[in-house]
Amino acid sequence: MAGARDVKRRIRSVENTRQITRTMELVATSKLKRATDRVRAARPYSEALSAIVSSLHAPEYAEALPVLRQPERIRRAAVLLMTANRGLAGAFNANLIREGRQLLERLRADGVEVDLHLAGRKGLAYFRFRGEAIASSRIDISDDPTVGDAEGLSGSLREAFEAGGIDAVYLISSEFRSAMSTPPRMLQLLPLQPSEGALSAGAFILSPSAVGVLRDLIPLYLRNMVYRALVENAAAEQGARRTAMKNATDNAGDMIEHLTRTYNRARQAQITQEIAEIVGGAEGVG
């Protein structure tokens, strides 16, 4: 029989674990709050800029602006996959990596060569272990991503697309719906989706010109798409971690309750046995 002392030791160990998971839950909760504020604060710029760009750009500008080109066939594509730098966030990283792997398989099945760009230590560790060729990787992006981080990721991809080295850019990151719901999401950054042209050039006075405005705004737009993805991904990571740590803390509580019952039973059995022995001994003497 597992002695009462062994059970006691296990209870203490689970209590220590619960202390750690509870602390991580609290840390994630406070980081989540700040990250959510950042997501919200980033929305107005992103929405206004997207509206302007999507309403202005038209396929006929592609001659003047290589960033607008619509390749007929995609021969080579870049995949930018964002993960967290740290684990212990439930299935957060695993979901992103799976989404990335599926996209790689899909593209390769269509005969597309893929450049893999990774942001986040977890994705890097996985694809390095799998022996994938990695075109670039970043593991220095903090919980508080900056526009500069986004430029570092988007700038070179845009240039490669303009030069014709790649024909498409895909972005995989987590969508931040709520702390409980952070599904992975795939976005096509380039080529830009042809717009409906709601805001025709005729309706606005454009300075210097539609092409001139787009030449400046499209790089900002692409960078902002990446920036938003970084900010949302950071918030989603904290949300996923909080959920995972809350579950772990609850499970530890259940386990302690169960072990405490086992401990009490073991202790009671020990006492009963001791009494039985004493009574038996007394009878022997008497």
Next chain:
Amino acid sequence: MSRLTVKVVTPERVLFEGEAASLVAPAWDGKVGVLPSHAPFLTLLGEGEVDVDLVDGGSARHPVSGGVLKVLADEVIVLTESGRPTSSD
């Protein structure tokens, strides 16, 4: 009297939001002024300060470098990368 609704927005946050009588912004080719009932207008910005004349008489200045200014139906949106306010009155 008609007024302008002005927003100055950076990728990180909304810097300024309020009612204004007019504003002057540094467009890429020189300063432009915007008054209520302006025609729909979209221009790239250069370096300088967006100077907003508030309805209560004060003014707000925001340095900008690059970005875009959009005017539509008395709503002015300034999208810019940098824009720390320098003074409030």
